[in-house]
Amino acid sequence: MTKRYPPISAKLPVFMHGADYNPDQWLHAPEVLKEDVRLMKLSHSNVMALGIFAWAALEPEEGVFTFEWLDKTLDEFAANGLYAWLATPSGARPAWMSQKYPEVLRVGANRVRNLHGARHNHCYTSPVYREKVAIMNGKLAERYAHHPAVVGWHISNEFGGECHCDYCQDAFREWLKRKYGTLEALNHAWWNAFWAHTITDWSQIQSPAPHGEMAVHGMNVDWRRFVTDQTIDFYRWEEAPLKAANPALPATANMMDLFDGLDYWKFAEAVDVVSWDAYPTWHAEASEAQVASWFAFNHDLFRSLKGKPFMLMESTPSLTNWQPVSKLKRPGMHKLSSMQAIAHGSDTVQYFQWRKSRGSSEKFHGAVVDHVGHEHTRVFRDVTEVGETLEKLSSDVLGAGTDARVAIVFDWDNRWAIRDAQGPRNMGVHYEQTVVQHYRAFWELGISVDVVSRHADLSAYKLVVAPMMYMLDDAAGRKFEAYVEAGGTLVTTYWSGIVDENDLCHLGGFPGPLRKTLGLWSEELEGLHPHDANGFVYDGAAYESHELCDLIHSEGAEVLATYESDFYAGRPALTVNRFGRGKAYYLATRAKEPFYERFYAKLAAEAGVKRVLGTELPAGVTAQARTDGENEYVFVMNFSGAPQTVALDAHAYVDLETGASVTGELALPTNGIRMLKR
Structure with missing residues (x-):
């Protein structure tokens, strides 16, 4: 039971x-701090992410620490009922450090060391950078x-990016020694006999480089x-000195x-709570459904990483300054997009940024407080409305x-391996x-979804979908086989079961470990040009397909559609293929809409998967639910770009914002949302 x-x-x-x-x-x-505190309270904000990129303000010279401004800020917060996620400033090092200790700067894949500047331009392996970070974080923790x-x-x-310096080369070699133990094992896993790439000494190993080796796929992954x-x-x-001072934080x-x-x-696995930064490109098309579903997938992914509520750590309260076109959020969209995160499992709504920077690269990025400096703006009103809504929802939904x-x-390594594959469709x-x-x-x-890795426990799911599971090791193959045999429904597609965990092709016929489960053999895979097309008829309707067509032979599987x-x-x-008590479906080509919605509506019904609302939803309208095992909290969201009406099912509903009973139909304006307790 969900808890x-x-x-x-x-x-x-609270939220x-x-x-x-x-x-x-x-x-x-x-005077800005006093005014910001007033505005934070006015906007129903309760927490700030504080001190990100503040290293130069905390340590303007090596060994000289100036914490007084941070003391004042946090004390002012405490006096006014405000809170902080206190940041470590390691995302950007001060100039004095880069000048005195150039080893802290990253070396690119071209083996050229970067100049000082930008963010995350530092080596995670550098002993000096680690020493400086430990000193800074220790002082933050102590204070x-x-x-x-x-x-x-x-x-x-x-966090992101990579360094190719000598420290990182040595660390990579040690990592490989721990993984493979012997050069013989490494050479086999990387298939180094190809192009005479056999390694005879660990020191010969170099990270991928544009002027060196980039074609050994096992090495790349x-x-x-x-x-x-x-x-x-x-x-x-970074975390060690912080946890040593107070493990409860x-x-x-x-x-x-x-x-x-x-x-x-x-x-x-390393973090206590998952947080992420979401910046959708709203209003690029008449319907917001494509963007909304992409970010819904991300919300579900980040919730699924630890299987519990996550944090929306950054979003924009208005617009960005780095997307191809920086559109303003239309009326209703700020609340809708913020509540979308809550619907999918977030327990926070936070923004970049509170007050606009006066200069540099983010001076035109959206913020709660604009350059005008007061609360009399549309964006501030939108943010305040979200704050008020979160306060109303906290006692029920949090x-x-x-x-x-x-x-x-x-899976990430599957993603990396697919990109490296060099065929069948390099475009x-x-x-x-x-x-x-x-x-x-x-x-x-309107069906809730978890996102899982190929090694996850699948026993809780009635339907598992694994598109393009190109990298499929034997252990994962056995897991999927056992899942289907025990009564589960599996759907997978072309370009699955091709390579093992070392990016070596499975021998004996694709789809490798799933050949018996799926009851078929994949003989050839054809890549199609953009102007090419094929198609098939399924359940009485014709569908177009494109990009890839797998040529398969049934080995017991029932054929539901043909090219x-x-x-x-x-x-x-x-x-x-009916296997044990379950079923395994194989889609051999990439279909175009509306195939997927019709196909999965039928499979979900057969598998006993319930929709959040037991009624049909208009295109671009979705319903998501959170539950504590006793009550369900239903979010009906309109991303269609036009007003919509949604029929409710026969359950009893209460509006979470007004407390009023709701029956019959919901009228949703453009960018509208209703939040209900069932």
């Missing part, structure tokens, strides 16, 4: 609402770990795994929208879980877009 989780911080047992705050940019104007205003640690900011592990090791280094590191560079399944019976499989096989395309069908149907054209017309395009 209610404890609040992220016992100090603040957290606030923003990144940079008082270090306003030390020349001390603030028990401060009444501090609710947790915000460690660095948006291992390098990316190493970068994740080294980044996590640095995170733990939670720590987090803000993650990013489907970020490619780090395996978040592994990173999530900490409620999500009861999903559908899982979608997404793009669109792994991420394909995963979200399958996900969107459930979003349109309609080309030399493989009449060959299977969709199959199902």
